[in-house]
Amino acid sequence: MTRTILDVHVLQTVPPSNLNRDDTGAPKSAVYGGVRRARVSSQAWKRATRQAFDGLLDPAELGVRTKKAAELLAARIIARGVELKEPEAWQAAAETITAATGAKVEPPKRKKDSAARNGDEDPAPESAYLLFLSDRQLDALADLAAEALNGPGGQGGPGGVKEFFKAKENRARAREAANTRHSVDIALFGRMVADASDINVDAAAQVAHAISVHAVENESDYFTAVDDQRGDDEPGAGMIGIVDFNSATLYRYAAVDVDGLKKNLGDGMRPDEPATEPVRRAVQAFVEAFVTSIPSGKMNTFANQTLPDAVIVKLRSARPISFAGAFEEAVLPGGGGLTGGHVAAACAQLAAYVPEVERAFGAVTEESWVLRVGERTAPLSDLGTDVGLRELVEAVGTAVAGRLGPDA
DSSP states (O other), X not given: OOOOEEEEEEEEEEEEEOSSBOTTSSBOEXXXXXXXXXXXXXXXXXXXXXXXXXXXXXXXXXXXXXXXHHHHHHHHHHHTTOOOOHXXXXXXXXXXXXXXXXXXXXXXXXXXXXXXXXXXXXXXXXXXXXXXXXXXXXHHHHHHHHHHHHSTTOOOSXXXXXXXXXXXXXXXHHHHHHHSSOOHHHHHHOBOOTTOGGGOBOOSEEEOOEEESSOOOOEEEEEEEOOTTOOTTOOSOSEEEEEEEEEEEEEEEEEEEHHHXXXXXXXXXXXXXXXXXXXXXXXXXXXHHHHHOOOOTTHHHHOOOOOOSEEEEEEESSOOOOOGGGGSSOOOTTGGGSSSXXXXXXXXXXXXHHHHHHHHHTOOEEEEEEEEOSGGGGGGGGGSEEOOHHHHHHHHHHHHHHHHOTTX
């Protein structure tokens, strides 16, 4: 069976920064090829990619991952004209979410105890873990809750919602509302619901931990801050501290199973658009967001707002292929005949490695594009069609839609 797989490879230089901290506050690292490398976790770059979707997609195509889904749903229930006070709407929302996902939703004990000590009302209910629900799923659940409260089959009042969902057919409708019309981010990155594995969503995208192509040692910045109001008799700093950082040229990799993405997005397509449109939009958004995003860790401290030096996107009919092996032997500074730097040597190693792997394993590339900056990246020019970002995004979307076909 022919598959449609999208591989995205990125080389990106990041100056002094701390994109992704470990439990000690130091930049994360990993040993690869026998030397320590800078590392940015896949979770960090997935979140950055999801946040970049906000500027690329309609909010209706996105989701929210939160413990506070009951508050979000309660607001939508009230917006449907249901006459409930906020705490009653929270209760109705909690009953609806439990019916849809099996998750227990109740006020956190710590917050509830604190409210009781202070004589305050109970806080809003929360789930014990993060729930990932799309905007359209929240709307569908709000419609059901409103029906439970005021509709023909409803029982009236917030307590009636629990009775409403005791009916097997109503519980099934709630389950379906939570398991169809997935948002782009849920379709790409998946969803795990601990209490209801049948509504889990397998991720269509895989994101590797970014690693530096060269050896890295973390450094420490000892800093002092002056108190603007200090007097002449108050010498010394108002504050001192240490921030760990490193600098790196990162190899980043992600893969998208387009067929899996199509399956996840299959429901909820509008009748007035081609069947391939949701997949095309999702793939284009992913490519642009993954390429241009960067985790926000310590951004205000280091302002490490770089863009990639090179991007290679490959469309395949078989399994995804990472080219991390090109950097198993760490790049040394000064490669490519230049003084210092890792980009030139990294591009040379990657350009030599890719055709060797593809030849050895008969890995066919259906289409390939290269976005690159400057002469240092020239060795990569033979790996695909030379494009800018806008051309890359459009070409990938068109190619994917073409492979899926008009009746996909």
